[in-house]
Amino acid sequence: MSKSCKLLSSLINPxxxxxxxxxxxxxxxxxxGVGRLQSLKRAKIWGQTAKNFVRVFFKRDQLTMIVRRDExxxxxxxxxxxxxxxxxxxxxxxxxxxxxxxxxxRARKNEKALESxxxxxxxxxxxxxxxxxxxxxxxxxxxRNAQRTAFDLLTEELAASLGKSRQTxxxxxxx
Numbered sequence: 134m135s136k137s138c139k140l141l142s143s144l145i146n147p148x149x150x151x152x153x154x155x156x157x158x159x160x161x162x163x164x165x166g167v168g169r170l171q172s173l174k175r176a177k178i179w180g181q182t183a184k185n186f187v188r189v190f191f192k193r194d195q196l197t198m199i200v201r202r203d204e205x206x207x208x209x210x211x212x213x214x215x216x217x218x219x220x221x222x223x224x225x226x227x228x229x230x231x232x233x234x235x236x237x238x239r240a241r242k243n244e245k246a247l248e249s250x251x252x253x254x255x256x257x258x259x260x261x262x263x264x265x266x267x268x269x270x271x272x273x274x275x276x277r278n279a280q281r282t283a284f285d286l287l288t289e290e291l292a293a294s295l296g297k298s299r300q301t302x303x304x305x306x307x308x
Contacts, residue, residue: 159293160209163250165191165198166289167212173202193289213252218294221252221287225306230257232264236273243279252290259283259306 158170168189176186185202189209200208213221233239243262246254262280266272272280288306292299 159212160189160205161212161250161286161290162189162191162209163248165196166193166286167191167293168198168209171197193285210250212290213294215294215296217252218291221256221291222305224253225256225260228256228260230261230264232261236276240273240275240279243276243283247279247282247286250286252287255283255287259287 160168160170162168168191171188171190173185173187186199187202187205189198189200189205190196191198233242243258246258258279262272262276262283265276266280284303284306288299288302291297292302295302
């Protein structure tokens with residue numbers, strides 16, 4: 134696993150629970166993108182014994198999730214730093230991802246990359262499918278969906294990490 138995709142391991146304390154230090158911490162969710170931790174509370178939900186829960190707001194989807202604190206790391210990771218974001222942009226510009234011609238193996242590889250939430254792997258998915266599209270190859274629905282998902286996750290996280298708008302990042306990726 135790459136350094137940029139450590140699943141909140143840098144925030145885990147010796148007891149195994151996420152060491153969430155304050156509200157407004159930003160995380161990256163595998164499906165919903167950039168989320169902001171809004172609160173941390175001890176609550177009894179559905180009759181379970183009291184557990185620590187955290188509320189996370191995802192602006193892109195206008196979604197609020199309440200997640201058990203000890204399960205947060207299974208679904209999210211810390212946002213990349215500005216330095217890492219610049220490396221991802223360089224990787225997109227200079228990288229030469231291997232383009233798999235077989236659609237089934239390409240779909241499996243892309244699904245695995247999207248699940249990993251690694252921004253470098255997301256960049257490879259986006260770039261490889263964009264290269265195929267530019268060559269006039271017909272992309273399947275699964276390819277287009279993977280390309281769009283990778284693009285959305287990348288633009289949102291890079292914009293947040295670099296303090297730029299998603300439109301600015303999108304223009305850079307598409308240009």
